[in-house]
Amino acid sequence: QVQLQQSGPGLVKPSQTLSLTCAISGDSVSSNSATWNWIRQSPSRGLEWLGRTYYRSKWYNDYVVSVKSRITINPDTSKNQLSLQLNSVTPEDTAVYYCARVAGGGVNWFDPWGQGILVTVSS
């Protein structure tokens, strides 16, 4: 059974960097079929897919255009986890952040999800 456990601070100051981690158990971040995604949810923006990382003989990333200049998603193969960094945050980045897997191999939806972390951007 795949489980995703998220960690990171719940409060970030404006202009600083939001950093979250998603630890994976029951699968590998280096899987040749899965993709590893970050999604956020806020009352104003709803559910918003932010981007993904995946390994297909080499590492790839895709990001949504709205945050592309500020976001980095990195795998950490030594710890079997992935990270999210979002730079230059503003109060509009306040949201619950989730990591989620797309298993691949014909399973193309998000399952499972991490538990979510509410990140508030405020001074």
Place this chain on the structure above:
Amino acid sequence: DIVMTQSPDSLAVSLGERATINCKSSQSVLYSSNNKNYLAWYQQKPGQPPKVLIYWASTRESGVPDRFSGSGSETDFTLTISSLQAEDVAVYYCQQYYSTPYTFGQGTKLEIK
């Protein structure tokens, strides 16, 4: 980007009655090579992440009660709960996985009348 629009935004249904939620995509999510609609439905309860109910527009996830069903094709989809139970109170989302950026509907809040 594919825009997903759900209707209604909220819905109140009596216990045991049928609940119907609609989802419209701004372009077709039917992949012609395999004739599959790249659409999923999720249920989200307070304080929890979304949970997949339906994928490929009409395939029920293992363990999901058979009162939940999905239908539709190309751009118009429906989630139906045939006989509403108290535990079905939640927000429901559709999501397309046809192309990135993956996008979600705005959600439909389902309550008991």
